[in-house]
Amino acid sequence: MNVEARAVQRRYRNGRGVGPVSLRVEAGECVALMGPNGAGKTTLLRLLATAATPQRGHVTWNGRASSRAARRDIGFAADVVAEEGALTARQATHFWCGQWVRSAAVPQLVSAALDAVSLLDVADEPVSAFSFGMRRRLAIAQALAHRPRIALLDEPTAGLDPDGAQALQRLLDARAADGDITLVASNDCSFVAAACSRVVFLDAGELVRDARPAELLAEVGGARRARLDVSESFDATALQRIPGVGDVVRDDGAVEVELLHHGALAAVVAAADDGNGRLRGLRLHSPDLSDSFRMLTGRSLAAERRPASGGGR
Amino acid sequence: MALSSQHVATSALPRLRRVMPRAMFTREILVTLARPRALLIKLAVPLVLTVPLLAGHAPTFWAGMLLSVLCAITGAIGAAVTTARARESGLLTRLALTPRPAWRVVASWVAGGALVDAVQLAPAIVVVLALSPVSTVDGAVLVLSVLAVLLLANALGSAVAALGGGPGEVLLDVAIVLAPLLFLGGLFTGVPRDGWRWIVAQADPFSYLHSAFIAALGGSPAFDAVAILIAAACTALVALMLPAVFARAVLRSR
Numbered sequence: 001m002n003v004e005a006r007a008v009q010r011r012y013r014n015g016r017g018v019g020p021v022s023l024r025v026e027a028g029e030c031v032a033l034m035g036p037n038g039a040g041k042t043t044l045l046r047l048l049a050t051a052a053t054p055q056r057g058h059v060t061w062n063g064r065a066s067s068r069a070a071r072r073d074i075g076f077a078a079d080v081v082a083e084e085g086a087l088t089a090r091q092a093t094h095f096w097c098g099q100w101v102r103s104a105a106v107p108q109l110v111s112a113a114l115d116a117v118s119l120l121d122v123a124d125e126p127v128s129a130f131s132f133g134m135r136r137r138l139a140i141a142q143a144l145a146h147r148p149r150i151a152l153l154d155e156p157t158a159g160l161d162p163d164g165a166q167a168l169q170r171l172l173d174a175r176a177a178d179g180d181i182t183l184v185a186s187n188d189c190s191f192v193a194a195a196c197s198r199v200v201f202l203d204a205g206e207l208v209r210d211a212r213p214a215e216l217l218a219e220v221g222g223a224r225r226a227r228l229d230v231s232e233s234f235d236a237t238a239l240q241r242i243p244g245v246g247d248v249v250r251d252d253g254a255v256e257v258e259l260l261h262h263g264a265l266a267a268v269v270a271a272a273d274d275g276n277g278r279l280r281g282l283r284l285h286s287p288d289l290s291d292s293f294r295m296l297t298g299r300s301l302a303a304e305r306r307p308a309s310g311g312g313r
Numbered sequence: 314m315a316l317s318s319q320h321v322a323t324s325a326l327p328r329l330r331r332v333m334p335r336a337m338f339t340r341e342i343l344v345t346l347a348r349p350r351a352l353l354i355k356l357a358v359p360l361v362l363t364v365p366l367l368a369g370h371a372p373t374f375w376a377g378m379l380l381s382v383l384c385a386i387t388g389a390i391g392a393a394v395t396t397a398r399a400r401e402s403g404l405l406t407r408l409a410l411t412p413r414p415a416w417r418v419v420a421s422w423v424a425g426g427a428l429v430d431a432v433q434l435a436p437a438i439v440v441v442l443a444l445s446p447v448s449t450v451d452g453a454v455l456v457l458s459v460l461a462v463l464l465l466a467n468a469l470g471s472a473v474a475a476l477g478g479g480p481g482e483v484l485l486d487v488a489i490v491l492a493p494l495l496f497l498g499g500l501f502t503g504v505p506r507d508g509w510r511w512i513v514a515q516a517d518p519f520s521y522l523h524s525a526f527i528a529a530l531g532g533s534p535a536f537d538a539v540a541i542l543i544a545a546a547c548t549a550l551v552a553l554m555l556p557a558v559f560a561r562a563v564l565r566s567r
Contacts, residue, residue, distance in 0.1 A: 094335070
């Protein structure tokens with residue numbers, strides 16, 4: 001099983017969208033699409049899910065270009081949660097699973113999917129009474145209940161609590177072990193680093209990097225960083241003389257300090273907190289995939305690309 | 314002690330929740346039945362219109378016209394608004410990504426919507442049959458004609474919703490399509506004896522429904538029972554075939 005996009009392009013009137021982009025995902029891989037809002041993650045996911053057709057290039061699923069045949073192997077969870085009316089979680093999941101599977105196995109598949117996202121206890125309660133996080137878990141269960149060979153999940157951790165994110169990670173690990181393909185569009189750096197075997201960075205609709213998470217993190221370096229919120233009059237040069245301190249970078253109303261040794265933090269705080277009230281806040285940050293993206297593009301994952309014009313899709 | 318409708322509805326819910334939907338037909342019916350209060354209101358609205366009409370001995374032509382329009386808008390607007398809401402909630406996109414053929418999904422949905430509408434209109438039709446001097450044949454013809462028009466109205470509503478827009482916009486779109494059809498069916502003016510409008514009225518399913526109501530209410534219809542029955546069969550056939558034409562557009566609409 002594999003999925004391949006060859007020079008696919010889908011651009012909207014406002015200039016947003018994706019492409020041309022080429023990407024091949026093999027069996028057992030879990031690939032994360034990362035990039036700021038408007039980078040083209042969802043558009044690429046929709047192209048691979050057959051929810052949109054490329055203006056240029058083409059997508060193949062296991063070497064075949066038939067999107068109708070491909071749908072038998074695809075499970076897709078969009079970034080919005082579909083309304084299920086007054087149906088219970090079990091009824092709604094049964095309906096979706098039943099669109100792919102026509103056998104007596106559906107009830108077992110449904111129970112297993114709901115159990116995997118910790119919704120089995122509330123399976124017979126109406127979805128309308130569920131919280132947003134529970135609906136997100138339900139959407140994931142519905143996308144995976146029919147055991148698709150290719151799962152495409154848009155922002156799967158949005159609204160999930162830490163337990164939910166861990167349950168999802170276990171699901172994706174099990175899928176990878178079974179040789180199934182998973183693509184997720186997500187900027188949740190810790191989840192992606194833990195759950196995905198490959199990361200694809202997209203920026204302004206173009207693929208800027210495709211690598212393993214460990215490789216990307218190694219490029220950034222392993223040192224922690226302390227971000228000090230300080231007043232304008234604060235002199236940052238004193239920090240550079242502290243043993244164990246690497247780069248010191250002034251950034252708007254803050255100073256970012258690279259901590260090469262664990263003991264350096266106390267000395268940095270002592271130097272910054274000199275009793276004149278110039279240190280207003282402190283935040284510690286371990287390097288993650290967002291630093292890798294920033295290093296490559298000079299932009300933050302949280303940034304949103306402004307469209308070229310004000311038009312809609 | 315008499316059971317209240319709320320009690321009956323509440324006690325029926327656990328049983329309903331054990332029914333597992335596989336097609337849009339069952340899903341549509343379950344979604345409707347799972348909201349008893351909304352269902353009761355839907356049942357009450359046609360009754361509120363029908364009972365005063367019959368109790369006040371309204372002229373059969375106008376009573377038939379109002380009841381025909383009620384059937385048409387119940388089916389078409391209900392289907393269009395449901396489709397528009399489904400588009401907004403992402404349901405249509407999810408349906409488009411299933412391996413099932415689009416026409417089968419939409420045809421099943423149209424049939425489910427028509428059945429829900431039939432349940433909604435059933436008390437009003439029962440009142441018509443109970444309060445009017447209707448023969449068994451005319452009564453049966455009326456029921457079949459109503460079912461056929463509900464199927465067509467649901468198909469039309471879904472097709473119009475494929476043009477896009479929210480529930481408010483599709484409501485107006487449906488009115489623009491439905492009003493000329495009702496006019497050409499002679500619901501407001503009667504079916505002319507000759508000319509192009511007579512030819513058009515022969516092909517307009519709403520004119521046959523109007524006749525079925527007039528006959529059931531004891532008036533003089535433009536078409537006889539056999540013509541109405543044949544028209545009902547053709548209407549139902551067209552309604553079930555229409556999704557093959559527009560189903561993909563509905564599921565892919567934005």
